[in-house]
Amino acid sequence: MKTVLAAVPDPSVVSSSDAVLAALADAHARRMRAEEEIRLLLAYGREFVYPHPYTLGELASAAGMSTSGVRTAYGRQDVDKVAAATGLEPVPSEGEES
Numbered sequence: 001m002k003t004v005l006a007a008v009p010d011p012s013v014v015s016s017s018d019a020v021l022a023a024l025a026d027a028h029a030r031r032m033r034a035e036e037e038i039r040l041l042l043a044y045g046r047e048f049v050y051p052h053p054y055t056l057g058e059l060a061s062a063a064g065m066s067t068s069g070v071r072t073a074y075g076r077q078d079v080d081k082v083a084a085a086t087g088l089e090p091v092p093s094e095g096e097e098s
Contacts (some may be wrong), residue, residue, distance in 0.1 A: 004044050007085035008036045038063055043082050046062040047090040 016022040042063065045054040056067040062068065079090055 004085050005037055006083055007040060007081050008033055027071050039078045040082055042070055043078040044086075046070075046074075047079050048082060048086070048088050050091045053091065055067040065091075 016025065017032045042059055045059050046056075047053070056070045059065075060070045063073075065073065083089060
């Protein structure tokens with residue numbers, strides 16, 4: 001799991017002479033990082049776990065999302081990022097040729 005999360009870049013450092021704007025920018029950067037972590041973990045849980053990936057319901061419950069939200073939360077780019085970080089190949093889904 002650490003390898004997957006290591007693929008998430010650190011938020012950029014914001015320098016501002018205004019404390020409120022700097023704090024808001026910092027909070028935004030943390031939120032963006034958290035959202036990317038969630039996308040990568042969802043992609044890992046659905047696309048790389050074998051023989052049985054986590055169910056949409058399990059992931060939705062853990063992430064505080066709906067099952068349809070999990071289904072659309074991550075994309076090919078996230079799957080590719082997990083693959084690059086872990087060296088793993090996504091497990092072919094049912095109906096897909098291996």
